[in-house]
Amino acid sequence: MHTKTTSNNQATTPVREHYTTGIVTSQDGTSIGYRQYGHGPSIVLVQGGMGSAHNFHQLAGTLADTFTVYVPDRRGRGLSSPHSNDYSIQKDVEDLDALLMKTDARQVFGLSTGGLIVLRSALVLPTIHKLAIYEPALSVNGSTPLDWVKRYDKEMAQGNVAAALITGMLGPKMGPPIMQYIPRLLLEFLTKMMLAREDKNGSGEYLSMRTLAPTLHHDGQVLFEMSETLENFHTVQAKVLLLGGSKSAAFQKASLDALEKVLPHVTRVEFPGLDHGSVWNYDKQRNPGGKPELVAQELRRFFAEP
Structure with a gap:
């Protein structure tokens, strides 16, 4: 089923939540650290480029009244070990798999390159039942800048x-x-x-x-590895929520347009006035355009559906 809606732009105040930390061991022995928020059914949030688990602090905190939210640091960031010399996107898939196995999570959200990791994981990890993706920048016919x-x-x-x-x-x-x-x-x-x-x-x-x-x-490598792989995703059986902002770049919208046509069980939501950075914490100095509470509204609705 394909549906397309436009989210309203009513904000709520992000919940301030405490968190605990933990570590899982990936297939190659790499330690992946994560934050854990809240109580309820488990979901995992996967970060994009130039961010760490802390950039999702407000998003996770807003969801914590309904879900147990796990926010890993990807390799080379924060609580996690450095990248190995043989890095590929498969390492990120294995890292996510280790966290899903430990937490029994079946629902995943990914931002940007994190969205590409989640997409790739949905092809090979049957444990993922639902995935939400915010502007994954999948290159289709050269749409995403890689030069x-x-x-x-x-x-x-x-x-x-x-x-x-x-x-x-x-x-x-x-x-x-x-x-x-x-x-x-x-x-x-x-x-x-x-x-x-x-x-x-x-x-x-x-x-x-x-x-x-x-x-x-390594984010650049993810973009290269996933470039021109659109047709692979017609086999994804998980329910998918595609998210994006009206103020985001044209190539990000092109990625969502293409995925919407290929994914068999997809819903799409566009946020008026939001851009690529709106998922991150609101911060007057660092990210004045942050609106994570609006994204959380759609994630809560999607992940709560049977």
């Missing part, structure tokens, strides 16, 4: 973290639209200042940009 990855890798190899971060934002058009009109040298200068400020003052519970910068390489 930035080589430049990013070169800049990281040269130790120019600020330049690499700008490449990782401008290439896939992930930053605010105004970034496309600011001279690159100015953007790099401002990013160096931000990195220096974090180095001096810390970044609180958020992982610093310098810490997260190397993980963009």
Whole structure:
């Protein structure tokens, strides 16, 4: 069944929830740390690029009145071990599988590259009964920009973290639209200042940009591995909820359009006025466009359905 709806834009105040932490061991021995919130049926939230478990703190907290919410740190982030030299998206699938087995979760949400990991997992893990995905950026006929990855890798190899971060934002058009009109040298200068400020003052519970910068390489690899694999997903038997914002980039909407046509059991919701970063915590300085409570409303509705 295919349906398409538009979500209303009424916000509620995110619940402030405490959490505990735990660790599971993946198939290759890698430790995957996670946060656990709330009580009720289990769901797992899988993070996208340049984020850690803490970026989902408000989303998880808002869902915690209804569900037990597990939020893993992907490899190379926070509570989890570093990436191995033989990394591929299959490692992320195995990491998710280990958490699903421990928690008995059957419902999963993924953002961006995390959405691609969830999609891939749904092909091979029959334990997943429902999956919700926010703008997975699946490249269809070259729709998702991928040419930035080589430049990013070169800049990281040269130790120019600020330049690499700008490449990782401008290439896939992930930053605010105004970034496309600011001279690159100015953007790099401002990013160096931000990195220096974090180095001096810390970044609180958020992982610093310098810490997260190397993980963009692996997110780029996920994009490459999943590129042009659309037809694989006509066999997905799980119920799927596709989510996106009206203000998001055209290639993100193209990914959702294509998946909506292929997935056999799919519902789609678009949020007026939201963009790719709206799933993350509202933070006046870091993410003033955060609206996780709106996304939580749709996830609660979808995951509560029989």
